[in-house]
Amino acid sequence: MLEATNITVKYGARPAVSGVSLSLAPSEVTTIIGPNGAGKSTMLRTLNGGIAPAAGQITLDGRSLNSYSRRAIAKRIAVVAQEADLRFPVTVFEFVLGGRYAWASSAGWGWETSHDVEVARQVLKETQLEELSDRLMTELSGGERQRAVLARALATEAGILLLDEPTANLDLAHQAMILSLVRKRCDSHGTSALVVTHDINLAAEFSNHVLLMKEGRSIAVGSPDEVLTPSLLKQVFAVDVLVDAHPVSGVPRITPVHEAFR
Amino acid sequence: MVTVIPKKTISWGSHVTPGKTLVICGALFGLLLLVIVLMSLLGSEKLPAQASVCALLTLGKAGCGLTPDQSAILLDIRLPRILLGAAVGGSLAVAGASYQSLLRNPLAEPYLLGISNGAAVGTMIALVFMGTHEWSRPLMAFSGALIATLLVYRLAQGRTGATPERLILAGVIVTTFLSSAIVFVTTLMDATRIRSFTFWLLGDLSGTTAKLLWLALFIAVAGTIVLAAHARSLNLLMLGERDAFDLGVEVSRVRLVVFIVASLLVGSSVASSGSVGYVGLVVPHLVRLSLGSDNRITVPAAAICGAIFVVVADTLARTIIAPRELPVGAITALIGAPLFVYLLRRH
Numbered sequence: 004m005l006e007a008t009n010i011t012v013k014y015g016a017r018p019a020v021s022g023v024s025l026s027l028a029p030s031e032v033t034t035i036i037g038p039n040g041a042g043k044s045t046m047l048r049t050l051n052g053g054i055a056p057a058a059g060q061i062t063l064d065g066r067s068l069n070s071y072s073r074r075a076i077a078k079r080i081a082v083v084a085q086e087a088d089l090r091f092p093v094t095v096f097e098f099v100l101g102g103r104y105a106w107a108s109s110a111g112w113g114w115e116t117s118h119d120v121e122v123a124r125q126v127l128k129e130t131q132l133e134e135l136s137d138r139l140m141t142e143l144s145g146g147e148r149q150r151a152v153l154a155r156a157l158a159t160e161a162g163i164l165l166l167d168e169p170t171a172n173l174d175l176a177h178q179a180m181i182l183s184l185v186r187k188r189c190d191s192h193g194t195s196a197l198v199v200t201h202d203i204n205l206a207a208e209f210s211n212h213v214l215l216m217k218e219g220r221s222i223a224v225g226s227p228d229e230v231l232t233p234s235l236l237k238q239v240f241a242v243d244v245l246v247d248a249h250p251v252s253g254v255p256r257i258t259p260v261h262e263a264f265r
Numbered sequence: 266m267v268t269v270i271p272k273k274t275i276s277w278g279s280h281v282t283p284g285k286t287l288v289i290c291g292a293l294f295g296l297l298l299l300v301i302v303l304m305s306l307l308g309s310e311k312l313p314a315q316a317s318v319c320a321l322l323t324l325g326k327a328g329c330g331l332t333p334d335q336s337a338i339l340l341d342i343r344l345p346r347i348l349l350g351a352a353v354g355g356s357l358a359v360a361g362a363s364y365q366s367l368l369r370n371p372l373a374e375p376y377l378l379g380i381s382n383g384a385a386v387g388t389m390i391a392l393v394f395m396g397t398h399e400w401s402r403p404l405m406a407f408s409g410a411l412i413a414t415l416l417v418y419r420l421a422q423g424r425t426g427a428t429p430e431r432l433i434l435a436g437v438i439v440t441t442f443l444s445s446a447i448v449f450v451t452t453l454m455d456a457t458r459i460r461s462f463t464f465w466l467l468g469d470l471s472g473t474t475a476k477l478l479w480l481a482l483f484i485a486v487a488g489t490i491v492l493a494a495h496a497r498s499l500n501l502l503m504l505g506e507r508d509a510f511d512l513g514v515e516v517s518r519v520r521l522v523v524f525i526v527a528s529l530l531v532g533s534s535v536a537s538s539g540s541v542g543y544v545g546l547v548v549p550h551l552v553r554l555s556l557g558s559d560n561r562i563t564v565p566a567a568a569i570c571g572a573i574f575v576v577v578a579d580t581l582a583r584t585i586i587a588p589r590e591l592p593v594g595a596i597t598a599l600i601g602a603p604l605f606v607y608l609l610r611r612h
Contacts (some may be wrong), residue, residue, distance in 0.1 A: 007611065029430075051511060053507070053510060054513070063547075064593035073510070073514070073515045074513040074515075076513070077511065077512050077513030078513070082508075082511040084507065084508065084511070086459045088505065089555070090369055090371060090429070091369075091371065091503050092553070092557075092558055093500075093502075093504070093557075093558050093559075094280075094557075096280055097280055097500075097557075097558075097559060098282055101500065101501050101508075101512060102512065104498075104501055104513050104514065105512060109495065113497055114282065114283050114561070115280065120280070132575045151321050152359070155512075159512070170328075218267065225536060227277075234562070247476070
């Protein structure tokens, strides 16, 4: 259970996040939505200690996040960043094994145990990468590489997943695939996930809660039904949208209404 | 055309294990010993092979049939020089491999980043102003290397982190600045010493003392062990500082360890033999090409291969125009510079 209360983050004097609260419960997917520069990624990086908040409290399983060591946090919170920039050839298997780092008996020195190898193989199966495990990361397609990044995060066996625009640069099929893998993980392992995304429809489809952010502030929090309304979205994005029900799943479906068509 | 990407033909889900590392490093170490013995037989003075091998294996204790002169050439001149070459090569290769992983830059190299020059300035200041203290040279070399490292690192950090090109440019700035510092210190020396200093600057393994040799060997071995102990952290740093942080690496601590240990390695090499360039570029690159990028194997293998590389290069340096000698740095640069151009273009 990760809880953030009244988080304020400043870059110099400029506040990037002001007084945002958030809590991630087991088996639930929470999505942060907002325009560019709303402080979404900053919020996400603050939650695993990557950025120190200027004010506010973050607690992990009831204890202050600051009281955990780097490795202890890494065992509990995994981050899926946007595509990695690779300059050295590593295989998919080596890459995914990197997720087991925090479990080594001592810092730095250490070899993967047979359990580590087993976990890595398991997540490779889960993400349907097992056939690619001896390929080099640089040889993969964008969708495959992003799955490998997700696989590495899953290999940490962390109970909390933070995903920073995991579907940016992916095609339609791979976008849905990444998020349904996350959704499945949450349902089967009781994992909580926080997803920063620009894709409102994917958020509506896969999340339990949506946090709407603008200029560093939290505008609304709640279920997709409550938050993804024309008035709130207009307030945040300054764009008129049409919201109806998805014909198959019934979740809110958001369609921008461009001036030209009115 | 050189094959860039190592071909992986190993089974499903292969990764580096302790056993694999031991076997490979053991084999390479055997090769190093063989190279040391073979190279000590080569030189302007022809030595009888069998008697020399016997003398090397017994360290001259048993009567192997060498004349006292031959024994002196083998054990007092060639062997120390070869061991120094091994220490210097190992040190520079390990320093290069670590800088490359830490800075996420296949082009990072002590010589190209100006770190060797930093150590050279330190050594020269020690020679000119603290000539009587033998330890002042490695100590000042280490300080110079560390200062140059921090300087390059600071200069290379842009708003979006350090790109490979930016790092190399920062290296050029530091290198040229320190080169003028070297010229400045040289003017403070008397004319008779300048020639030998110029030779030393280009990398020269001939003029060391027993103490410096032992120091260089000790630092090479200890430094390799310390950096190999951080190899798993370096593996993650190689893929990005932020990723490494997220996965549990204490990034600033590891960075400090690498900066200090690599500076010690470069400092002790430069103090004893000047700036032998490109070793830290050529050797880790070839090791990665053939063994993969896992630092748990790259670091120890680079140490041994670096030793082999410099010992062979120095044998060339002292034999091809015998009885005169080339600086070993000229040989390593002759091999390294074209590789650098190739790597830069591929980037």
